[in-house]
Amino acid sequence: METLKIIDIQERAVPIKSSIRNAYIDFSKMTASAVAIVTDVVKDGRRVVGYGFNSNGRYAPSGLLRERFIPRLLEADAKSIVTEDGSNFDPFKVWDVLMTGEKPGGHGERSVAVGVLDMAIWDAVAKIEGKPLYQLLADRYRDGQADDKVFIYAAGGYYQPGKDLSALQDEMKGYLDLGYNVVKMKIGGDSLEEDVRRIEAVLKVVPSGRSLAVDANGRFDLETAIAYGKAMEQYDLFWYEEAGDPLDFELQAELGRHYHKPMATGEDIFSMQDARNLIRYGGMNPERDYLQFDCALSYGLVEYMRTLNMLREYGWSSRRCIPHGGHQMSLNIAAGLGLGGNESYPGVFQPFGGFADNHAVVDGYVTLPDTPGIGFEAKSNLITLLRSVAE
Numbered sequence: 001m002e003t004l005k006i007i008d009i010q011e012r013a014v015p016i017k018s019s020i021r022n023a024y025i026d027f028s029k030m031t032a033s034a035v036a037i038v039t040d041v042v043k044d045g046r047r048v049v050g051y052g053f054n055s056n057g058r059y060a061p062s063g064l065l066r067e068r069f070i071p072r073l074l075e076a077d078a079k080s081i082v083t084e085d086g087s088n089f090d091p092f093k094v095w096d097v098l099m100t101g102e103k104p105g106g107h108g109e110r111s112v113a114v115g116v117l118d119m120a121i122w123d124a125v126a127k128i129e130g131k132p133l134y135q136l137l138a139d140r141y142r143d144g145q146a147d148d149k150v151f152i153y154a155a156g157g158y159y160q161p162g163k164d165l166s167a168l169q170d171e172m173k174g175y176l177d178l179g180y181n182v183v184k185m186k187i188g189g190d191s192l193e194e195d196v197r198r199i200e201a202v203l204k205v206v207p208s209g210r211s212l213a214v215d216a217n218g219r220f221d222l223e224t225a226i227a228y229g230k231a232m233e234q235y236d237l238f239w240y241e242e243a244g245d246p247l248d249f250e251l252q253a254e255l256g257r258h259y260h261k262p263m264a265t266g267e268d269i270f271s272m273q274d275a276r277n278l279i280r281y282g283g284m285n286p287e288r289d290y291l292q293f294d295c296a297l298s299y300g301l302v303e304y305m306r307t308l309n310m311l312r313e314y315g316w317s318s319r320r321c322i323p324h325g326g327h328q329m330s331l332n333i334a335a336g337l338g339l340g341g342n343e344s345y346p347g348v349f350q351p352f353g354g355f356a357d358n359h360a361v362v363d364g365y366v367t368l369p370d371t372p373g374i375g376f377e378a379k380s381n382l383i384t385l386l387r388s389v390a391e
């Protein structure tokens with residue numbers, strides 16, 4: 001059999017800018033890298049192209065991709081990146097090629113560049129097998145048993161010019177009308193008093209505190225994190241997210257001694273090693289808390305599987321993972337590997353946010369299409385953009 005080959009890789013930085021603001025940044029200049037890995041495989045009369053992109057929050061890593069990671073993959077010997085029998089690409093071998101010459105630690109934003117290419121490789125691998133990625137993952141790692149639906153929550157509630165309490169309430173009511181049971185809003189971008197007013201306004205329009213998560217985007221020092229925790233404990237919220245700096249594990253652990261309700265963090269932790277430090281030193285509770293590692297920012301699914309293995313060793317269930325990023329890649333991982341759910345951005349970060357067309361949210365859950373690959377072809381605004389990158 002002829003060894004299958006990558007014949008081209010294209011990258012483009014795409015704007016996903018908007019007027020929204022969290023406690024740390026505004027999104028007026030936000031971009032994402034979209035990549036297309038063009039293979040020499042033809043399936044059903046169409047060339048197999050794998051697509052990938054990074055989640056919001058980190059800018060397009062175009063320089064890293066163009067100067068280091070794409071050339072490394074294009075220069076690799078074809079046999080070094082395929083399975084034993086040569087019938088498909090091997091994402092683990094691709095990962096080793098990408099990371100050749102890279103020292104451990106630091107991580108920086110190379111983890112984003114690798115995450116983008118890893119997504120595109122998994123898309124191609126599942127297309128070549130002719131299966132949706134969630135089914136491929138379930139077949140390989142879970143005796144074929146994929147979840148038939150995934151819990152998702154609606155993330156929004158940003159600070160925005162001219163947005164008053166009633167606009168915030170209308171936004172949240174809109175998410176409930178779309179079929180979501182849990183919504184998320186930003187905190188930490190205003191005073192504690194004003195944020196309490198915002199939270200109480202939202203609590204008037206959602207069924208209970210368990211229907212609302214809040215996200216501080218790492219803004220608080222310990223004292224402020226505890227003050228917010230004390231003010232919010234009575235609401236019994238779904239979770240209190242990223243209170244302090246994502247790498248300040250002692251802050252997280254100390255906060256857990258004052259705030260006794262569910263907490264979440266991990267979207268800005270970019271490697272298995274850093275995730276392990278959170279688990280070792282962050283005082284997170286495996287019965288109560290949630291982990292939000294996002295493969296598209298943190299070396300891809302190959303690394304995410306290492307993180308899931310690490311979690312198992314430390315007594316954490318994969319069901320405690322609800323990734324950040326609101327993209328179809330993590331949705332496939334959630335269904336295929338049995339995570340607890342996934343983020344969703346019904347209103348922001350288009351066209352990357354959101355899932356397949358014609359798969360409405362029902363009672364807080366969404367189903368996945370049976371399109372081969374990650375399912376981008378079933379999301380019309382996204383596939384239009386991705387195809388334009390390949391051309």
Ligand SMILES: O=C([O-])CC(=O)C(=O)O
Nearest residue numbers: 022057155215217324325
């Ligand atoms: O505002 C952001 O950077 C996005 C975010 O934290 C989230 O979706 O949890």
Ligand SMILES: [Mg+2]
Nearest residue numbers: 215241242267
């Ligand atoms: Mg967040």
